[in-house]
Amino acid sequence: EAKWKLFGVHDDLKLSFNAIQVLKERYLIKNEEGEVQETPKAMMKRVALAVAEADRFYGQDVNESFEKFYQLLTSLEFLPNSPTLMNAGTSLGQLSACFVLPVEDSIEGIFNTLRDMAIIHKSGGGTGFNFSMLRPKGDQVSSTGGRASGPVSFMRIFDTATDVVKQGGRRRGANMGILRFNHPDIREFIRAKNQAGFLENFNLSVAITDEEMKRVHQGEKIDLVDPHLQKAVSTVNARELFDLIVESAWKSGEPGLIFLDEINRNNPTPSLGLLEATNPCGEVPLLPYESCNLGSINLSKMSTDGKIDYQKLQRVVFDAVHFLDNIIDINRYPLPIVEKMVKANRKIGLGVMGFADLLCQLGISYYSDQALQIAEQLITFIANEAKLASKELAEQRDVFPNYPKSLHAAKNLPFRNATLISIAPTGTISLIAGCSSGIEPYFALIYRRFVLENTELIEINPLLEKQLKVLKIEEKIRKSIWEKGSLKDIDGIPEHLHSLFLTALEIPPTFQVQIQAVFQKQVDNAVSKTINLPNDATPEDVGQAYFLAHQLGCKGITVYRYQSRESQVLYLGTGE
Ligand code: UDP
Numbered sequence: 308e309a310k311w312k313l314f315g316v317h318d319d320l321k322l323s324f325n326a327i328q329v330l331k332e333r334y335l336i337k338n339e340e341g342e343v344q345e346t347p348k349a350m351m352k353r354v355a356l357a358v359a360e361a362d363r364f365y366g367q368d369v370n371e372s373f374e375k376f377y378q379l380l381t382s383l384e385f386l387p388n389s390p391t392l393m394n395a396g397t398s399l400g401q402l403s404a405c406f407v408l409p410v411e412d413s414i415e416g417i418f419n420t421l422r423d424m425a426i427i428h429k430s431g432g433g434t435g436f437n438f439s440m441l442r443p444k445g446d447q448v449s450s451t452g453g454r455a456s457g458p459v460s461f462m463r464i465f466d467t468a469t470d471v472v473k474q475g476g477r478r479r480g481a482n483m484g485i486l487r488f489n490h491p492d493i494r495e496f497i498r499a500k501n502q503a504g505f506l507e508n509f510n511l512s513v514a515i516t517d518e519e520m521k522r523v524h525q526g527e528k529i530d531l532v533d534p535h536l537q538k539a540v541s542t543v544n545a546r547e548l549f550d551l552i553v554e555s556a557w558k559s560g561e562p563g564l565i566f567l568d569e570i571n572r573n574n575p576t577p578s579l580g581l582l583e584a585t586n587p588c589g590e591v592p593l594l595p596y597e598s599c600n601l602g603s604i605n606l607s608k609m610s611t612d613g614k615i616d617y618q619k620l621q622r623v624v625f626d627a628v629h630f631l632d633n634i635i636d637i638n639r640y641p642l643p644i645v646e647k648m649v650k651a652n653r654k655i656g657l658g659v660m661g662f663a664d665l666l667c668q669l670g671i672s673y674y675s676d677q678a679l680q681i682a683e684q685l686i687t688f689i690a691n692e693a694k695l696a697s698k699e700l701a702e703q704r705d706v707f708p709n710y711p712k713s714l715h716a717a718k719n720l721p722f723r724n725a726t727l728i729s730i731a732p733t734g735t736i737s738l739i740a741g742c743s744s745g746i747e748p749y750f751a752l753i754y755r756r757f758v759l760e761n762t763e764l765i766e767i768n769p770l771l772e773k774q775l776k777v778l779k780i781e782e783k784i785r786k787s788i789w790e791k792g793s794l795k796d797i798d799g800i801p802e803h804l805h806s807l808f809l810t811a812l813e814i815p816p817t818f819q820v821q822i823q824a825v826f827q828k829q830v831d832n833a834v835s836k837t838i839n840l841p842n843d844a845t846p847e848d849v850g851q852a853y854f855l856a857h858q859l860g861c862k863g864i865t866v867y868r869y870q871s872r873e874s875q876v877l878y879l880g881t882g883e
Pocket residue numbers: 387388389390404405406431432433434478479480481586587588589590601731732733734735736737
């Protein structure tokens with residue numbers, strides 16, 4: 308009732324205040340007067356109907372699939388990425404979150420890509436670019452005899468265009484900007500985001516090879532190579548360059564790293580080219596013009612009586628793979644070349660959210676060996692079931708067209724999809740589902756949000772709320788939890804409760820990297836995870852996390868030191 312009063316939305320799925328507010332602002336269909344035209348349930352119906360339609364192409368039972376998908380969505384056991392929720396069954400119809408575009412070393416090439424980016428952003432997708440082909444600042448431009456301005460200056464144009472083009476008016480586009488470790492402009496790139504307000508629509512990552520990482524370890528030199536002249540222009544100490552990256556990441560969270568060799572060791576179609584870039588949050592390495600649609604299983608719905616319900620999980624994996632494969636056929640692609648690429652490899656990215664919630668339900672602390680074991684069991688099960696599901700689809704619908712050229716064919720594994728698994732940040736869909744995001748630990752146990760000018764909503768972690776009631780924790784103690792946002796150093800909280808509700812800043816960064824690495828082992832795409840560090844962490848802590856991520860076979864790494872930027876997305880607690 309309160310939600311109806313506040314937002315004018317009939318909450319027929321029993322969602323949280325925050326979820327209803329976000330859905331109303333950006334997801335639910337509105338008429339020309341801006342009045343909401345659907346309930347959350349009706350939104351799920353719109354999506355399930357649109358996605359089930361693909362079954363018709365294969366002579367399969369559309370109604371049966373609709374029922375399956377509708378149940379999957381309304382139970383919140385699985386949600387697709389935001390563009391699917393927003394656009395399925397509408398005239399826009401663009402359903403993917405992730406794109407990669409190539410950037411050629413010519414004005415025509417750069418501005419063609421800029422145009423493609425604008426079109427993709429407008430449709431609701433995010434874009435990743437590797438700018439390493441661009442000649443460095445100061446190189447000669449043959450047609451004019453002038454001097455090139457270098458990758459970072461071109462990135463500024465992409466950034467400004469992103470600001471101007473809103474994603475169908477509903478969210479701003481996100482970008483990933485990548486530069487090779489040995490590009491002559493690498494220092495400028497590393498520092499690019501140290502100034503406030505610069506490249507705000509970009510995440511930055513340095514792409515580094517195993518050989519370069521070895522040289523970093525050994526303090527050896529590397530050549531910086533001009534990609535246009537294809538020759539070395541200077542020599543630097545790899546360790547010093549790496550230290551610049553680490554120092555900058557300590558200061559501002561950026562750049563992260565992308566481990567090129569690990570990514571390409573897992574490229575299912577090496578004969579079609581190298582994987583040199585990822586989507587904005589790093590969870591999907593893609594070929595130029597490829598796109599991927601994501602969906603996440605809500606793990607907080609996958610346990611009963613303190614045990615993982617593997618039977619239920621299996622059903623959800625099969626339905627989710629079917630759902631994501633269908634999207635490829637009903638998607639309205641923003642560019643013809645993207646449609647061609649996507650339909651040839653049929654990559655999908657099934658992932659999870661609510662991992663921290665699940666651990667809590669199982670009575671396991673995120674910071675424990677048991678958590679690593681559960682992570683491994685769980686993701687191994689999901690990856691194996693997804694392969695079986697994709698194999699079954701291949702029997703019904705054929706393998707993906709590039710299959711004969713893929714490594715899957717060499718191993719005689721007939722799949723419908725070139726890739727299957729990807730762990731997304733689930734920034735908004737986890738909020739809609741009311742679970743913890745991706746595989747992250749809880750960031751805070753309390754969130755504060757302001758809505759409608761003067762209304763302040765405080766949301767306590769629902770699992771904690773329950774425990775506080777069971778344990779009859781008194782009001783005074785609850786107040787201090789609100790202020791702090793965590794259970795650290797709060798008198799009157801039993802130790803086991805604290806260990807179940809650890810927040811990210813209480814979990815060592817190296818352990819967070821271990822969790823990421825355990826998931827990555829079974830994930831054919833990549834894992835999005837922010838390694839959170841406390842404000843007093845040192846640059847050495849950041850360096851250690853970067854080295855460990857490489858050593859453990861992660862495909863990339865992102866760190867964030869609390870309050871290292873002037874403004875950040877999440878704050879702990881309500882106390883100022
Ligand atoms: N993304 C985007 N703009 C945004 C947020 C996300 O383009 O404001 C894209 C980006 O490619 C990102 C992907 O969506 O890597 C998945 O992000 P997330 O899981 O947070 O999206 P959700 O589906 O929860 O909205």
